[in-house]
Amino acid sequence: MDIAIIGAGAAAVALLDALDPSDIRSVTVFDPATPPWHGRPYQPDLDSVLVNAPPEIMSIRWGDREHYARWLDGDAPAGTHLDERLGRPIPPRAVYGRYLVDTAEAALARFARTEVVDAAVTGVSLADRPTVRTADGRRYTADRVVLCVGGGAPRDGYGLAGAPGFVADPYPLRRTLADVPPRSDVAVIGTGLTAVDIVASLAARGHTGRISMVSRSGTLPFVWQRPVPTGLRYLAPDRLRSLEGPIGLAEFTDLIRRELADHGESWDALAAWIASAWERGPEASLREQLALVDAPQLGRRIVQEAAHTAGPIAWRLLRARDRERLRGRHFRTITSVASPMVPRNAALLLELFEAGALEVLPGIEKIEAGSGFEITHAAGVRAADIVINAVNPPPHAVPRAAEPLVSSLLAEGAVLDPDGGLAVDPGTGRVLAGGRPDRRLHVAGDLAGGGPFLVSGIPGVAAQASRAARSIGGVRSR
Ligand SMILES: Cc1cc2nc3c(=O)[nH]c(=O)nc-3n(C[C@H](O)[C@H](O)[C@H](O)COP(=O)(O)OP(=O)(O)OC[C@H]3O[C@@H](n4cnc5c(N)ncnc54)[C@H](O)[C@@H]3O)c2cc1C
Known part of the structure; x- marks a missing residue:
């Protein structure tokens, strides 16, 4: 063959x-x-x-x-x-x-x-x-x-291709960041893992200018916890495979609830904590999550693992309207729990926030290129010399x-x-x-x-x- x-x-x-x-x-x-x-x-x-x-x-x-x-x-x-x-x-x-x-x-x-x-x-x-x-x-x-x-590759969602100072595709960063002046004012579009790579690499190159991460939600990825075996039961892939579809989102949520209850933990409490994590601000939230890297509770680890293992099977069982709901309303939250950042990067970002060198600007509305860039976001307009695209496809x-x-x-x-x-x-x-x-x-x-x-x-x-x-x-x- x-x-x-x-x-x-x-x-x-x-x-x-x-x-x-x-x-x-x-x-x-x-x-x-x-x-x-x-x-x-x-x-x-x-x-x-x-x-x-x-x-x-x-x-x-x-x-x-x-x-x-x-x-x-x-x-x-x-x-x-x-x-x-x-x-x-x-x-x-x-x-x-x-x-x-x-x-x-x-x-x-x-x-x-x-x-x-x-x-x-x-x-x-x-x-x-x-x-x-x-x-x-x-x-x-x-x-x-x-x-x-x-x-x-990242999408040019704001029509900036060709504008001087716009980096359409950030990788490899050794090439794209080489032309970024160390004192320049940089805006990174996106707050996901690619944006974290960019900020960590600017910091490693000794960037001294202001850095902003701008996105719609302003939600950063969560922070990895030390991996420990979770022993999934209700959310074990084989168990899900044995279910007859379609199932509703409420039914699937109930499986998560039972899985966590089996470990003496509450899904409702965890879900409320996840939903409000970034409302406390990126600094407070990163500090809180770094303190939890070693925490014995399994809840978030279970949800993270299940998103990758049970998720694809459950996805096919779910009704179309529930899939739509997850994609529309919960996309960002699920992605940020399922694909967290490593603690070393989280600690670096926290240092930058504490030093006032980094900020997150949610509610991005538009970006205009002229002599430099103007970014309209929920709290006002921010100027930047360089805009680096980290919007994933x-x-x-x-x-x-x-x-x-x-x-x-x-x-x-x-x-x-x-x-x-x-x-x-x-x-x-x-x-x-x-x-x-x-x-x-x-x-x-x-x-x-x-x-x-x-x-x-x-x-x-x-x-x-x-x-x-x-x-x-x-x-x-x-
Ligand atoms: C920036 C980034 C970081 C990531 N980091 C991690 C991580 O740390 N851990 C993790 O588990 N996952 C990570 N991922 C997820 C990632 O998708 C997988 O890890 C993996 O790289 C996917 O492999 P792939 O072969 O499908 O795609 P790729 O690795 O992208 O390879 C696809 C290849 O196909 C080639 N190609 C495309 N079109 C054609 C064509 N027409 N003809 C011939 N060749 C073609 C491309 O040139 C490319 O070399 C990351 C993803 C990204 C984008």
Whole structure:
């Protein structure tokens, strides 16, 4: 069997690592990014650009939680990159990129014939054997094609492209921040994890000008707590899989309530605390959360874990109107609990707030470019010399580099999921074409539609890659 993999980021590495090589004659991987295997997040960058999760959450090998931790142990002496509050190593994302490179190279060595083609794929036609077309006009045929093209880049929601001083896509920060004068007045659009990366990196470069994070909600990500086993019961993925849908949001909330009650904790109290956390102001809230990194209560850890593990299953069981409600009213809160910032970054942000060097401005209305920028927000107008975009694309967005490819698939009978991404069969990751799962075409990563609105982290991507490997012909035995 000949396999074509489009995209050479984390999902592709997980897939290569998972595939059983016995029935595979050749593997061809396509990606214009050089060097390959880093994807968008894990390319060489400043040391202040950190991974967002502890090692047990970032194994690229589905079913082996320790795979990355073992690599990390072999890569640097114990204690390197330690986030002391978390009690876990949190290395720069470029270090994780080296892990992906090592894993990809070891995986590729298992196949008889491999090639990495440094070109974007612009189309796939499905007649007889699928044919993959590249931007430079080459054609490759394969038996199975897997799309691993990642998510999109930040959106230019305020029409600022081309304005002097506007940074449309912040990564890699070592390049985009190099032109930011240290005393300049900087506004970062967004308050999510990308915005946290930008602020931490400005601080690491010794920025002395004012920094503002401006967004609609003004809600920062919560702060990681030390990971401890939660032993999910009511929210265990297998238990949810056994439920008959559709279920209502109230019913699902009741499962969360029972899960927490099992540990002697109250969901209603936790939900009220979460809802009001940022009303106390970013300084007070960060201080409070840093004090809770070690707290024994499991409630927030349970909700965070369940958002990623039970969430995708529950999402499909929920009624459409409840999904809409979650997406509309609770998107920001759920994202900020599910994908928290690491304590080291939280402590840094708190220092900047305390020193008066950083502020959060909610209620952003518009940004106008002239000589510099004017940002209208809930409490007034703020001027800035530099505006850096950290507005993440909607979940399951089609990356710009994959738009021609996706258009070609739509012409072949594939369809878009109404909630974004390509419609796929949830059990196998096969693309639905002509109304049926097409066994020649799979998706691993954020382009797979039908899931909730959280961007897939490494465990989600690794799970999808393993699902695609199983559907293609088998997962290698270890
Ligand atoms: C800034 C950032 C930081 C993150 N940090 C973490 C973290 O610390 N922990 C965590 O668990 N998750 C994190 N995530 C979530 C992240 O989505 C996954 O970790 C992971 O990178 C997704 O892998 P992927 O292979 O799907 O996409 P990517 O890693 O983005 O790789 C996609 C690849 O496809 C290529 N491509 C696109 N279109 C084409 C085409 N037409 N032809 C050929 N190639 C194409 C791109 O060039 C790219 O190399 C982060 C996400 C972002 C955006």
